[in-house]
Amino acid sequence: MVILMEVNIVSPEQNLPLERAFVVSIVIRSFKGRKDVEVHLYRPVWDRSEENHHKWDMIISQLPGQIQRDLEKSRHVVMESFTIEERDQLVDYLKERYSQKLRLISSAPLSFPVPGGLMPLSMMPENENQGRIRFERIPNYTLPFPVHGFYDLSAHAPILTGEET
Numbered sequence: 001m002v003i004l005m006e007v008n009i010v011s012p013e014q015n016l017p018l019e020r021a022f023v024v025s026i027v028i029r030s031f032k033g034r035k036d037v038e039v040h041l042y043r044p045v046w047d048r049s050e051e052n053h054h055k056w057d058m059i060i061s062q063l064p065g066q067i068q069r070d071l072e073k074s075r076h077v078v079m080e081s082f083t084i085e086e087r088d089q090l091v092d093y094l095k096e097r098y099s100q101k102l103r104l105i106s107s108a109p110l111s112f113p114v115p116g117g118l119m120p121l122s123m124m125p126e127n128e129n130q131g132r133i134r135f136e137r138i139p140n141y142t143l144p145f146p147v148h149g150f151y152d153l154s155a156h157a158p159i160l161t162g163e164e165t
Contacts, residue, residue, distance in 0.1 A: 020078060025039060043146070
């Protein structure tokens, strides 16, 4: 039996204000007793000097009275995203390594300007339902950059055994 995995890559409809602008998510068929678990992938680290090369006032929208901490969070959202080259490397890696385990790989560009105050994936709390996959810790990881994935099990149905159906 051949299990098909869908790959959905959305191209930008306009010129992007910077190269680091692509988000990637996957849907894992079966994960921690749940089915079709959506995992949002992100870069957990980056060279802080890279942040100095961007015109943030054109990348992040600021509302009147918005505090600097909210704008910093949105900066992190952008910096956690992937360049098109990183995205392509990541998608190829996932297709090669996890094709039987994934139902979907999807990617799209961020919408600009990014609203101030968004919560970056790296700051999302971990608990009994929410957690992270640290791909670079998995044996035979081959990407030249670390990738983490954030998931929320409470958003997904449990896998039913034959006795429960």
